[in-house]
Ligand SMILES: O=C(O)CCC(=O)C(=O)O
């Protein structure tokens with residue numbers, strides 16, 4: 471595990487082959503089949519350029535960009551992945567999954583900085599390798615990390631306050647990629 475200390479207290483932990491390839495193959499196949507994948511609306515009448523799915527503990531709703539994402543119950547595959555990531559860092563009650571069907575699917579620059587969200591996000595990538603890019607809000611310093619089959623990226627510290635991240639489109643012909651972001655969403659008492 472590589473620890474990258476970012477400007478202004480952001481922390482990024484990176485491990486390229488966190489999950490061995492045979493196990494990552496099994497996770498990818500299971501998640502493609504067992505998740506309920508949806509394409510959700512984005513701003514200005516567009517649709518998000520990817521598919522998503524929401525899983526977690528009962529009663530968790532993750533709101534972002536005006537969308538309510540109600541968690542479906544954890545699957546066995548997700549619980550297995552969650553345990554592996556928690557053994558490194560963090561404690562999670564929700565997972566947002568993103569499925570990038572090809573190089574035209576992407577995720578724009580954003581921070582996961584909703585007030586109810588914990589500062590630790592555990593992100594596992596499966597399938598095609600895509601670039602995970604981060605950029606400092608003020609200095610615009612940019613870094614790029616290859617997110618491959620079994621790569622773990624943990625975002626922690628103040629990263630969501632001072633940095634944004636995204637998955638750019640690519641003109642290179644790439645296969646499908648599934649990413650899981652495990653989060654901790656605070657519930658109202
Ligand atoms: O696909 C990725 O690696 C990034 C996903 C992400 O940033 C998010 O779900 O908030």
Ligand SMILES: [Fe+2]
Nearest residue numbers: 580581582635
């Ligand atoms: Fe994100």
